[in-house]
Amino acid sequence: MIDLKTVWIIGRKELQETLSNKWLIVYTLLFAGLALALSSLSQPDVEFTALASYNRTVASLVNLVLLFVPLIGLLFGATSLASERETGALDYLLAQPVSRIEVLLGKYIGVACALLASLNLGLGTAGIILAWQGAGGDANGYVMTVIMACLLGLAMLSIGFLISALAAKTATAIGGAIFTWLLFVFVGDLGLIGASLVTEMPIQTTLLVALLNPLQLFKMGAIFSAHTSLEVLGPVGLYATDTFDTNFMPLMVASLALWIVIPLLLAQWYFAKRGAA
Amino acid sequence: MPRYWVGLILLGCWLYGSSSAVNAQDSRRLLVGLDGAYATIEDALAIAQEGDTIEVHGGTYAAPLTIDKSVTITGVGNPIIDGHGVGSLVYIRAAHVVFQGFILQNTGTAQHHEDSGIVIEAPHVTIANNQLQNVLYGIFFANAPYGVATGNTIYGWGEEAGLRGDGIRVWYSHRVQLIENEINHSRDTLIWYSDDLVIRDNHFEGNRYGLHFMYNDGAVIEGNTLQDNSVGAFLMYSKNTTLRENIFAYNRGSSGYGLALKDMDDVQAADNFFVGNREGLYLDNSPALIDVYNYFTGNVFAYNDIGVATLPSVQRNVFQDNSFLDNIQQVSMHGREVLSRNIWSQDGIGNYWSDYAGYDRNGDGYGEIPYHSDRLFEQLADNNPTLRLFTYSPAAQAIEFAASAFPVFRPQPKLVDETPRMALKLPAYLEAKQPMVATPLLLTSLLMLGITGGVVLLTIERRRPLVSKHYAPSAIKEDTMITVTQLSKHYGIHPVLQNISFSIAAGESVALWGTNGAGKTTTLRCLLGVQDFEGQIRVNGIDVQRDSKASRAAIGYVPQQAAFYNMTVRQTLKFYARLKRVPHINLDAALAEVGLADHAKKPIKALSGGMKQRLALAISLLANPPILMLDEPTANLDNQGRADFLALVQRLNQAGKTIIFSSHRVDEVMQLATRVLVLRDGQIELDDTPAHFAQHLGQQRYLKVWIPTTHWEQAIAALQASGFSTTPNGAALYVDTLQRLHALQVLATAGVPVENFDIVDHKDKPQ
Incomplete structure (x- = not known):
């Protein structure tokens, strides 16, 4: 049985450590700074432009999230178990009256809280600037975009934990995280672009393959939240919204949730089997 | 002779009197409803003469109403003509009719009958300040030249845009003027085979096509706002058209053009504002005639998915002094060709491009380096629109980066603007945005910051005693x-x-x-x-x-x-x-x-x-x-x-x-x-x-001791001083004794660090 108190004790310790991690501080400042800069870019101060410029700013923020959040989520996840395994701290922790799932969940929750706090700081600051400029978009759409970004961060963290559970050394885990980041952010999409160009892949297939990438799930969900349609993504976007209609957002959220849960379950299974060894 | 003259004079007087009577009747005002003399409009029309004014007071009147005399019919207090879902509501079959001030509602829904709010079948008819609601077709000029529709509000019937009727339909009616009307939620405003139109200061919103336009030469379209339609305006097969100071905003249907031109010749488009459309301006075979040019001057294309999109055959369009601001794709070509057969800079005046990265050394307001539209991903997406799925993806940016870093990947520019303007120029008629804080977003964002603060607060140590009911000191349960x-x-x-x-x-x-x-x-x-x-x-x-x-x-x-x-x-x-x-x-x-x-x-x-x-x-x-x-x-x-x-x-x-x-x-x-x-x-x-x-230790033959080599001399001396025989071999010392514990104690007493030891039998002893 999972003792939530124990989970929180470990989570809180992890949260304290992560918040004081200099890389997280640098990332937070960089992300918040860029988000602030994007939202502060001067827009023409005339009628009809508020919504369009707001949508463009949100799209830029989406782009920023696509680059930064997976990287930091994967890296923090990947180093969470591997580095402590290397120093022996994990071994010592597991020798205490705690179960492995409590350790894994505690560490996940702690790092997740820190990452989401960092993300909220960046996007919240950008939101204030947008609101101050009289943003044309509605608050619900922005909140949904932030929620999708949080889900993406959690999904990447789960995958990072899986890498961490599998890796023997910190360096291996970091390498795995960077490779996975490249795979999701660049290689996967570039491969799909290439395949689409060479094979003239049907729209349905392109959409299906794209949706296997959690970054595309986030992007489509976030843009849909801001624009209430996906026509900006061309025929595939239109096909997606026409096909899934009102189920589109639930589908995106549920798919991202699967990307959170399945890697974490795999990480737990492997961690329970392997422990601190 | 005198009788003759008297007769003539009497005839003149009679004619004068008759004429005066007619003039008096022109200015007659016939009242319908309230305490007026007539209960129905038809009653008043029956006795009305040309030029009479029929004033209809509030109340609901039956349809259809047929106006076959040149009268002015004015609604006072919003009288209603209600068709109760059957047929058209008003037919105007006489010239010079003025029909104004009514609410017209609930036409039939038969597309094949074109059930309309008002059907005009005569020239010089003015339709003013009416509200048409829940109508299949709104105002229908059918062979009705010189008509004017002004100040009317039309709200169409039906949910599915393709099944609605047209807000306004102009059919073989030259010189019609549509001024200051509001056309919402209809199919199109359809104008065919009608020359020399003036379409001014109208507002088209929520329609399929704001303007759907064929074979209409010499039209002037100015000051209109076409917003949130599937397509703003689709103009076809016409020439000598002027488009001025129109706003095409957020037209984002499946086509999603702000303004589309097909086979349009001699177009002068100036100072229009294209914002937030899927494609701001779409050109298909325009101009169609050889040696004819279309001119686009002073327009602003802002925040569209594509600023200007063209088909490959398009040429002889002159773009001068326009502004392209943050369109996802500034200019796009549907197909494999370049836009160089259009003119992007003339007389030293080019266009403003928000993605231009040049400079203005001489301060003349124009960049010294030409603007090249040569983005690789854009061109890939032009040829294969499926790839637009990757818009905003880092992969798309990686492709652009690769193309800019390695010229071998860089495509042939779609267009070159030799003298790009450095500054954005917005149309003067656009009103300033009202500075208004978006409160819900502000509160939401503050909440997000609050969550961040809350997370940080969670880490602060609280000074309270450690208390728990679990894992109290484990009691000894068994011996x-x-x-x-x-x-x-x-x-x-x-x-x-x-x-x-x-x-x-x-x-x-x-x-x-x-x-x-x-x-x-x-x-x-x-x-x-x-x-x-x-x-x-x-x-x-x-x-x-x-x-x-x-x-x-x-x-x-x-x-x-x-x-x-x-x-x-x-x-x-x-x-x-x-x-x-x-x-x-x-x-x-x-x-x-x-x-x-x-x-x-x-x-x-x-x-x-x-x-x-x-x-x-x-x-x-x-x-x-x-x-x-x-x-x-x-x-x-x-x-x-x-x-x-x-x-x-x-x-x-x-x-x-x-x-x-x-x-x-x-x-x-x-x-x-x-x-x-x-x-x-x-x-x-x-x-x-x-x-x-x-x-047990003593029963072993040899003690094998691992000691740092720096301490070997010290160890050997101490052991030998206590009577032990030692043999160094490899990384260890072998001590030949049955009193191994004593040997270890000797080493410990001498302060020799023993890294490890083992007890080995004689077979392990070095030879």
Whole structure:
């Protein structure tokens, strides 16, 4: 049985450590700074432009999230178990009256809280600037975009934990995280672009393959939240919204949730089997 | 003759009188409704003469109404003409009719009858200030030239845009003027075969096509707003069209053009504002005629998905002094060609491009470097629109980056603007945006920052006593604290422990003795339940495999080399106290007990190895567990540290703690243990008292000692001084004696650091 108190004790310790991690501080400042800069870019101060410029700013923020959040989520996840395994701290922790799932969940929750706090700081600051400029978009759409970004961060963290559970050394885990980041952010999409160009892949297939990438799930969900349609993504976007209609957002959220849960379950299974060894 | 003249005069007077009577009747005002003379409009029309005004007061009147006299019919107090869902409402079949001030509602819904609010079938008719609602078609000019529709509001019937009727339809009606009308929620405003139109200051919103336009030459379209339609305006097969100061905003249907031109010649488009459309301007074979040019001047294309999109054959369009602001794609070509057959700069005046990265050295307002539209991903997406899925993706940016870094990947520019303008120029007629804070978004964003603050607050230590109901000091449940039955452990195919069994009674202090790899640490890890194994282990009555967490609550564990988190000593102790659910604890006293009271605020990384071991001991004692488990605890301690540590553990044993520890130090075993388990090759070779253990050691032939080479001379001298024969070989010294314990004591007394030792038989002795 999972003792939530124990989970929180470990989570809180992890949260304290992560918040004081200099890389997280640098990332937070960089992300918040860029988000602030994007939202502060001067827009023409005339009628009809508020919504369009707001949508463009949100799209830029989406782009920023696509680059930064997976990287930091994967890296923090990947180093969470591997580095402590290397120093022996994990071994010592597991020798205490705690179960492995409590350790894994505690560490996940702690790092997740820190990452989401960092993300909220960046996007919240950008939101204030947008609101101050009289943003044309509605608050619900922005909140949904932030929620999708949080889900993406959690999904990447789960995958990072899986890498961490599998890796023997910190360096291996970091390498795995960077490779996975490249795979999701660049290689996967570039491969799909290439395949689409060479094979003239049907729209349905392109959409299906794209949706296997959690970054595309986030992007489509976030843009849909801001624009209430996906026509900006061309025929595939239109096909997606026409096909899934009102189920589109639930589908995106549920798919991202699967990307959170399945890697974490795999990480737990492997961690329970392997422990601190 | 006089009679003749009198007759003429009388005739003249009669004619004059008749004429005056007619003029008096032109200005007649016939009242319908209220206390007027006529109950229905038809009654008034029946006696009305050309030029009369029929004033219709509030109330609901039946449809259809047919106006076949040149009269003015004015609604006062919003009279309603209601068709109750049948047919058209008003037919105007006389010239010079003015029809104004009515609410017209509920036409029929028969597309094949074109059921309309108002059908005009005569020239020079003016339709003004009416509200048409729930109508299939709104105002229908059918062969009705010189008509005017002004100030009308039309709201169409039906949900599906393609099944609605047209808000306004102009059919073979030249010189019609549509001015200041509002057309919402209809299919199109359809204008065919009608020349010299004026379409001014109208507002088209929520329609399929704001304007749908064919074979209409000489039209002037100005000051209109076409917003949130599927397509703003689609103009086709016409020439000599002027488009001025129109706003095409957020037209984002499946086509989503702000303005589309197909086979349009001699178009002058100036100072229009295209914002937020899928494609701001779409050109298809326009101009169509050879040697005809279309001119686009002073227009602004802002925040569209595509600013200007064209089909490959398009040429002879002149773009001058326009502004392209942050369109996802500034200009796009549907197909494989370039836009160089259009003109992007004329007379030294180009266009503003928000993605232009040049400079203006001479300060003339135009860049010195031409603007090239040569984005690789854009061109790939132009040829394969499926790729627009990757818009905003880092992969798309990577492609652009590769193209800009490596010219070999750079495509042929779609267009070149030789003199790009440096500054954005917005149409003067656009009103300034009202500065208004978006309160819901502001509050939401503040909430997000609040969440961040809340998360940070969670990490702040609260000063409250540690209290817990769980894992209170584990009570001693049985006399036998540890029972190990048939314990086996393999790493792969390599056996580490093979069916070992033993038990430890409460209060015992048991040493696990053996060389490196004998299985000491593995045994301890199995006892802790952090490693899977075969067999059974019970700790304080708890089956380790069933509930390792509960069994660990009975054990205080000190590893060979404790590793902690990046905290202070006190924080570390507090963290583990929480984890062990220690009910009440004085952290300072706990630290004082292991001699760390003065180091409470130090970070862990500032502690020596010995201090860390002492901290680990303090942690192991936190919940006052009945068992202490020590894995070579003094391996990293200096002599004094070791002595202090062993004395502390000895006191704990004397106080009743059960102790199990691994070591390969004889002095430790002799000082601490009440019983020794000797492990060799994963099996228990000896389970006996320390005294017998010493004898057991003596039965071996040679003592093999690993000592740092820097201490070899010192070791050999000390051993030889005590009568031992030594033989160095490889990395170790061989001591030929049956009194190996004594030899080790000699080395310890001489201060020689022994890294490791082993007992080997004569076969191992070097030759």
